[in-house]
Structures are given as structure tokens and as C-alpha cells.
Amino acid sequence: MSYLLIGNISALIGHDCVEPLVNARVRIYLPELSAQVIRPASKGIFNDMVPLSAKEVLMKADRLLAEATLDSKGNFSVSWKEIHLFTEELELDLCLDQLPGKNGATKPRNFHLSRLVLHWKRNTMGYVGAYAYVIPADIWQQIYANAGAWVITGLVKNHESGPGLPDLSVEAYNAINGQVIGHGFTNEVGRYYLYFSRQHLSSGNLQPISSERVNMGPDVYFKIYQKGQLIWEEDEKMANMPERKDVGHCAQLNIICKPSRVRKASGQIGNWLTEIITLTGTRKKKSDTFRLLTHPSLL
Structure with missing residues (x-):
């Protein structure tokens, strides 16, 4: 008999966009045997993430039961032999060596996710369980900020409303120096993801420093391409809009465009x-x- 655990770990950007944790690792640990362990009050399986130091990770290495890498959609599947009771409590941790966009500082980032007794279902092969976790938006934003990285996501939609526009290339520009800071493609529902880090923002011009620039982020405007052809170009003045200035480390910006040969959104x-x-x-x-x-x- 064996155990099979399947699940998904993602992070929330803004109020309704979920970002999969591509290439992150989930670790499953056996419970601690010491009776002297003092455990914090549990909130169930949806505990807030708690950062772990390198020492804390090392101290629990002998209890590591299994480990799995998340795929492009944040899914994972991990199995192990039946060496403990299915009623026992397990610990789940997250190892995030690199952010999903492979930007920002690369270093081990370990977090405790949950301590819980999983609900197992028995089949002919053994026991099957499921686990899902969505990192809260404020915690995910802080992780990006600590790494000196940004992610911008949103929908590219036609000005006449309707569904998002797929198979388009999106470029984001820093209005301070006119340089491209990130590019991506819209998926089947018109959603794009753009990734960049602090090193993409300098290009010889420093970001202005003031008490109003909390994130030290860029002021952004966009260009849209289809099969290499420019079909929509925002005026640089769009970067002066409140939601476009000093962009947060995890930002949601929808783009409303009118695809045509006209190059400027207001020109x-x-x-x-x-x-x-x-x-x-x-x-x-x-x-x-x-x-x-x-x-x-x-x-």
C-alpha cells in the first residue's frame, strides 16, 4: 500500500487573478515525536505562510517524507510508501528558490504552509489525498518586493467589450526612460503576464525618489503586437494615470484597445x-x- 498526494499551490495577485507557482517545491514531513513541541494555534489547512530560516529547514531534514516540484499550472503529485498511519498529522512546507517569472534575486525561500491530518480515500492501490493552497495577495506582494521583482497581469480587451483577445504580444514601457521593461503574450482568454526586476528599470536613468513612490516602481504604458505587427500603441501620457504610476510589485492592469493600423491610443x-x-x-x-x-x- 502507498500514499498519493495531489494538489495545487498558487498565489493571488490583486483580487481575482491567480498565479501558479511554477517550479516551486512542496515538501511533506512526518510529525515531530517530541512531546515538548509547542505549536501555534492552528487555523486549519489555510494557515498564513510562516518564513523558515535555513537552520529550521536543516533541523527537520530527518523527518522529510517526500518532495515534489510544481508544474506550469502549479499542480503537483507525490507518493510514498505506507510507513505511517493515515490518521497521523503531516507538515507541508514550500521551497521557492526562484519566482515564477525567474526574475529578482535568486535565493532559497522556505515557508511553512500547514500542519494537518489529510482526508485520505482508500482505493485498490492505497490512499489518495488532495491539498490546495492560495498564497494571500499581501504576502505574495511582499515576497516579490523582498526579491526586487515585479509582475504585471491583466486582460487585453477590445474597446467594444466582449471576451479578452488571445495570441497577442504585450510590451510594457517605463515612461521615465522610454525603455521596454517586460513583454509577454495573451493566453486563450486574453490574460497576459509581464515579469521584470529592479535591474530592468535603470538603463542609465535612476527612478525618481520621493515619499510618494512607495514601491520604487515604474510608470508604465503599453504596446500591443499581433504576429509582429504593431496594432495598438498607448500614448506615453497614459503612464500618468494613478494606477499606472509607481506600479506595485504585483499589479493588475487591464488594457482596453481598438486593434487597427492606427498606432497611437490617443494620437x-x-x-x-x-x-x-x-x-x-x-x-x-x-x-x-x-x-x-x-x-x-x-x-
């Missing part, structure tokens, strides 16, 4: 002037004159 007049300059430099045809007189910017 139609600039594009019209570009057409005027182009046409005045060459011999104009009657069709060109008609196109200018019927340009939407003039109606």
Missing part, C-alpha cells in the same frame, strides 16, 4: 499630420486629395 491627429507631410513631399494624386478630405479626423 490620431499626429498620424494625420504624418500623412500630410508624406503627401506634400511627393506629387499628389486626386485619390490622395480625396482621402485627406474624407479623413475621420476632419469630419
Whole structure:
């Protein structure tokens, strides 16, 4: 007989977005035998994460029962032989050597997740149990901040509402120096993830320091591409919007766009002037004159 534990560990960004903990490790420990162990009051399986020092991890190494690495969706599956009673209490810890976007400082980050008796179901092969944990948004934000890293996520949606737009490339720019700080792709529901760290923000220009910049983050604006073609470009002034300034380490920013050949989100007049300059430099045809007189910017 054996035990099989399946589960998922993810983190909450904002109020409704979940980020899988890709390549993190979950560790299962046998219970402590010492009767002198003083345990904190339990909140059930949804205890807040408690950081563990390297010494604390080392001291419990002899009790390690099994370990598994989380996949791209934060799922894990781990099994072990039946060497203890299914009614015994287990400890679950999380090892996060690297953040999901592989950005920020790389170092061991160990946390205690839960101490609990799992609800096992017996089948022909042994016992099967399940466990899921979602890291609260405030704790996840602090972990990113300590690593000097950022994640921005959100939906790319058409201005006429409707579902999110899939298979698009999203680029985020730092308005302070005009440099790209991150890029990603929208998935089947139009959600994107952008990852960057503090080293992506300098590029020769330091972030402004003031009491109002709590996160020391960038002021951001976006560009959208489809198959390498620019289809939407926000004006840099969009970075002055409150939710775009000094972006938090875990931020949710939706992008409302109108995919077309128009490059600027608020720059139609600039594009019209570009057409005027182009046409005045060459011999104009009657069709060109008609196109200018019927340009939407003039109606």
C-alpha cells in the first residue's frame, strides 16, 4: 500500500487573478515525536505562510517524507510508501528558490504552509489525498518586493467589450526612460503576464525618489503586437494615470484597445499630420486629395 498526494499551490495577485507557482517545491514531513513541541494555534489547512530560516529547514531534514516540484499550472503529485498511519498529522512546507517569472534575486525561500491530518480515500492501490493552497495577495506582494521583482497581469480587451483577445504580444514601457521593461503574450482568454526586476528599470536613468513612490516602481504604458505587427500603441501620457504610476510589485492592469493600423491610443491627429507631410513631399494624386478630405479626423 502507498500514499498519493495531489494538489495545487498558487498565489493571488490583486483580487481575482491567480498565479501558479511554477517550479516551486512542496515538501511533506512526518510529525515531530517530541512531546515538548509547542505549536501555534492552528487555523486549519489555510494557515498564513510562516518564513523558515535555513537552520529550521536543516533541523527537520530527518523527518522529510517526500518532495515534489510544481508544474506550469502549479499542480503537483507525490507518493510514498505506507510507513505511517493515515490518521497521523503531516507538515507541508514550500521551497521557492526562484519566482515564477525567474526574475529578482535568486535565493532559497522556505515557508511553512500547514500542519494537518489529510482526508485520505482508500482505493485498490492505497490512499489518495488532495491539498490546495492560495498564497494571500499581501504576502505574495511582499515576497516579490523582498526579491526586487515585479509582475504585471491583466486582460487585453477590445474597446467594444466582449471576451479578452488571445495570441497577442504585450510590451510594457517605463515612461521615465522610454525603455521596454517586460513583454509577454495573451493566453486563450486574453490574460497576459509581464515579469521584470529592479535591474530592468535603470538603463542609465535612476527612478525618481520621493515619499510618494512607495514601491520604487515604474510608470508604465503599453504596446500591443499581433504576429509582429504593431496594432495598438498607448500614448506615453497614459503612464500618468494613478494606477499606472509607481506600479506595485504585483499589479493588475487591464488594457482596453481598438486593434487597427492606427498606432497611437490617443494620437490620431499626429498620424494625420504624418500623412500630410508624406503627401506634400511627393506629387499628389486626386485619390490622395480625396482621402485627406474624407479623413475621420476632419469630419
